[in-house]
Amino acid sequence: SQQGEEDPQALSIQEGENATMNCSYKTSINNLQWYRQNSGRGLVHLILIRSNEREKHSGRLRVTLDTSKKSSSLLITASRAADTASYFCATDSGDGLTFGKGTHLIIQP
Amino acid sequence: DAGVIQSPRHEVTEMGQEVTLRCKPISGHNSLFWYRQTMMRGLELLIYFNNNVPIDDSGMPEDRFSAKMPNASFSTLKIQPSEPRDSAVYFCASSFARSSGNTIYFGEGSWLTVV
Numbered sequence: 643s644q645q646g647e648e649d650p651q652a653l654s655i656q657e658g659e660n661a662t663m664n665c666s667y668k669t670s671i672n673n674l675q676w677y678r679q680n681s682g683r684g685l686v687h688l689i690l691i692r693s694n695e696r697e698k699h700s701g702r703l704r705v706t707l708d709t710s711k712k713s714s715s716l717l718i719t720a721s722r723a724a725d726t727a728s729y730f731c732a733t734d735s736g737d738g739l740t741f742g743k744g745t746h747l748i749i750q751p
Numbered sequence: 752d753a754g755v756i757q758s759p760r761h762e763v764t765e766m767g768q769e770v771t772l773r774c775k776p777i778s779g780h781n782s783l784f785w786y787r788q789t790m791m792r793g794l795e796l797l798i799y800f801n802n803n804v805p806i807d808d809s810g811m812p813e814d815r816f817s818a819k820m821p822n823a824s825f826s827t828l829k830i831q832p833s834e835p836r837d838s839a840v841y842f843c844a845s846s847f848a849r850s851s852g853n854t855i856y857f858g859e860g861s862w863l864t865v866v
Contacts, residue, residue, distance in 0.1 A: 673852040684755075684842055684857035685794075692852060730794065732855075737807060738784065739855055743793035 646674070646731040646742035654748040661718040663745040665731030666711075672734045674707055676716050679728045679744070688716075688729075721749045753777075755858035757843050763864045769831040772861045775824055776845030784855060785818055785828050786842040794842075800826065801848060833865045 649664045665674070673692045677685040691698045691707045691714065698705045704717040718725055726749045732739040756775040764770055776783050784799040798808040800820045808818070815834070820826040830837055840860045846853040 675852075675854070677857075684859045685844075685855075687854045687856070690852050690854060734852055738796055738799050739853070740796065741786075741794040 646733050646740065648729070648731055648742045648745040650745060651743070652746045652748070654750060655721060657721060657723055657749050657751050659721055661721050661725070661747055661749075663716045663729050663731075663747070665714045665716070665742060667714075667731075667733045668712065669733075669735055671709075672736055674705075674714050675732045675734065675739065676703075676705060676714075677730045677732060677741070679730065681727075685730060718747075723749050723751050725749050755843055755845050755856055757841075757858035757861050759861055760859065761862045761864075763866065764833055766834055766865055767832045768865075769829065770833045770837075770863060770865075772828040772841050772843075772863070774826045774828070774843030774858060776826070776843070777856055778824065780845035780847050780856070781823070782846045782848045782853065783820060783826050784842075784844040784846075785826070786844060786857075788840045788842060788860070789838075797828070797841075830863075833863075835865045838864050 646665045646667045675690045676688045679685045689700050689705050691705050702719045707714045728744040728746045730741050730744045732741045758773045782801050785797040788794045797810045798818045803820045818828045842860045844855045844857045846855045
């Protein structure tokens, strides 16, 4: 069953702009993770945020977590053409990761 | 580190044939996962192993699917007999289970087409 649901399903922005993707989930979690998938490739881990954390940064990535609203957001600042990919949130409830269907991000040069 | 290695990368087979997908996890990882990805259903967890033991196979679609992990460095996912609706990308992934949270490392996938 689907746990995380990303929003929007697709996003197209100009290079240099910021991209924000959201994820909502239904049950309690230990942590939430974001992954990236380039076309035809496997998923690559980007960042993990624990349930007791509210915000985390990694390079141009900023992740927030609101456990009261059961939601998370991924912000990519100063986007680049190479950021074009699908982005997935995954929730860890102690029995393995459950992935959403992803947000397909297109960065237009 | 070579990462998670899957084979074959691409397979086209006829309905009714047996399909075997193979996976070599990252050395030292103690958890292994098989996922299936389709446009309609997204990424679905089929089964995962911890220390070579199947922990949760509730995601395996039906009896035509089976998975084994005979040792820490090898796993197979078998479909017998295959059907066109099994066409998907099958990912193997591994991790080192820790209480602080598991980062999963994915292989490049096996692209299966059943005609």
